[in-house]
Amino acid sequence: MYFTGVIIAVGTFLTIGIWHPIVIKTEYHWGTRPWWLYLLVGIACLVAALFIENTILSSIVGVFGASALWGIGELFDQRKRVLKGWFPKNPKRLADYEDPSDTGR
Numbered sequence: 001m002y003f004t005g006v007i008i009a010v011g012t013f014l015t016i017g018i019w020h021p022i023v024i025k026t027e028y029h030w031g032t033r034p035w036w037l038y039l040l041v042g043i044a045c046l047v048a049a050l051f052i053e054n055t056i057l058s059s060i061v062g063v064f065g066a067s068a069l070w071g072i073g074e075l076f077d078q079r080k081r082v083l084k085g086w087f088p089k090n091p092k093r094l095a096d097y098e099d100p101s102d103t104g105r
Contacts (some may be wrong), residue, residue: 019071028088038069038075041068049061050063
C-alpha cells in the first residue's frame with residue numbers, strides 16, 4: 001500500500017487548521033499590518049517546495065506557503081468579522097476599529 005496521498009491529505013488538513021487560529025490571533029494582536037509577513041512566508045515556502053526532493057515534505061511546505069498567501073485575504077476578512085461583532089476587539093487597539101470603511105491596508 002502507498003500512504004503518500006493520505007499523508008499529504010492529513011498534512012494539508014492540519015496546515016489549514018493551523019492557519020485559522022494564526023489569522024485570528026494575528027488580527028487580534030496586530031491588526032492587518034503584518035500581512036506582508038504572510039506574503040514573505042508564503043513566497044519563501046513555495047520557493048522552498050520547488051527545491052525539496054521528498055514528495056511528501058515538498059507538498060506540505062507548498063501547502064503551508066499557499067495557506068500563508070490565502071491567509072492574507074483571511075486577515076482582512078477577519079478584520080471585517082471583528083467589525084461585525086463576530087469576534088472580539090482587542091481593547092488595546094480600539095482606535096484601529098474606529099473607521100469601519102478603512103480596511104487597514
